[in-house]
Amino acid sequence: MSDQSLDDRRSGPCGPADLRELASTGGLARRAACVLGEERMSLVREAYEVVWPVVFQRITRRVEAGRGHHTCAISVRHLADGCLDGFHDDVEAVVEHVLTHATMPIRDLEAWVASRLTVATVDAHRRRRGQRGALQRPRLPKWLAQALGNDPWPRELATQILVWAGVTATAGTAVWPVDRWAQRRAEVTGDTVGADPALVRREIETVLRVMQGRPAWYAKYVEEPMGRKPIVAGMLLGDEGLGNRPVPASVRDDRRERAYTGLAAIAVDQIAARLHRGDDVAVITAVTVEVLGLVFGSDIGAVDLDQPPHGSTAEGEAVAGLLADPAAVERIVAAVRAIIEPGNRL
Incomplete structure (x- = not known):
């Protein structure tokens, strides 16, 4: 293939095909909207190569460390299946955001991507929550806040339940991430002695009973999204079936x-x-x-x-x-x- 034909193939009617060159000229989003098929896939692959290291360093590693998933925080190849799914969701969201919103000249593509991570992933997270039938922005309706009273912890627990219902993550064989919420209870109440998982389980049941006072609302925003979570082997034992025994x-x-x-x-x-x-x-x-x-x-x-x-x-x-x-x-x-x-x- 001659140099001229190669240039023609790379440029085409929509401009140059190289991702970084397109970004530097402000034409990346226009090119992404213009091309189809293999040309589009080639652009997506280039964007993935730029985006995934930024997502892992800036989002995934911090999130996994915060969850206590220290092995997952080492590298992408160490991510457990559920954590890997979340990583790919974030990368896909950022790639789509880059190919849609890179309309200005960008000199440092990685730095620009880093500046757009929150917007891209939060928007995508809300869309995915909506697709699962959960509230896109988990906020307590006025009736629920009033029914839970003025104590901030029951309100926080209710919010955590709504958040949990809309994500694909599971709590192992349990229904709810009780240990994590026990830690959160200690943070909210300042009561480190009383932050007992057994107590938190009882509080979850109390909050759920209040939510069930509006059966249609509860079915739509709690029961149905929870029913779409992946089933983990052993989950049928139930949270209470496991008791409060220490791990062997x-x-x-x-x-x-x-x-x-x-x-x-x-x-x-x-x-x-x-x-x-x-x-x-x-x-x-x-x-x-x-x-x-x-x-x-x-x-x-x-x-x-x-x-x-x-x-x-x-x-x-x-x-x-x-x-x-x-x-x-x-x-x-x-x-x-x-x-x-x-x-x-x-």
């Missing part, structure tokens, strides 16, 4: 090991990002101690949140003890250097 030790140990492996991977990534070629041992040691203290000190408690008070081990204190021991720090730094030196990273 073998399961708990396996989950703890996976969580710590995820935390360690995050720590290594952070250490590598802060170091520069040629840094001496003192710098590497200081960075390693700081990062390990931040990662394990802040997130390690999430591993045993399903255990009763005093039922979990004090791994956070153990890590702090290791970081205070020069000999242990020396061994840790040697292990970190072996991982992050060129040729050793996966």
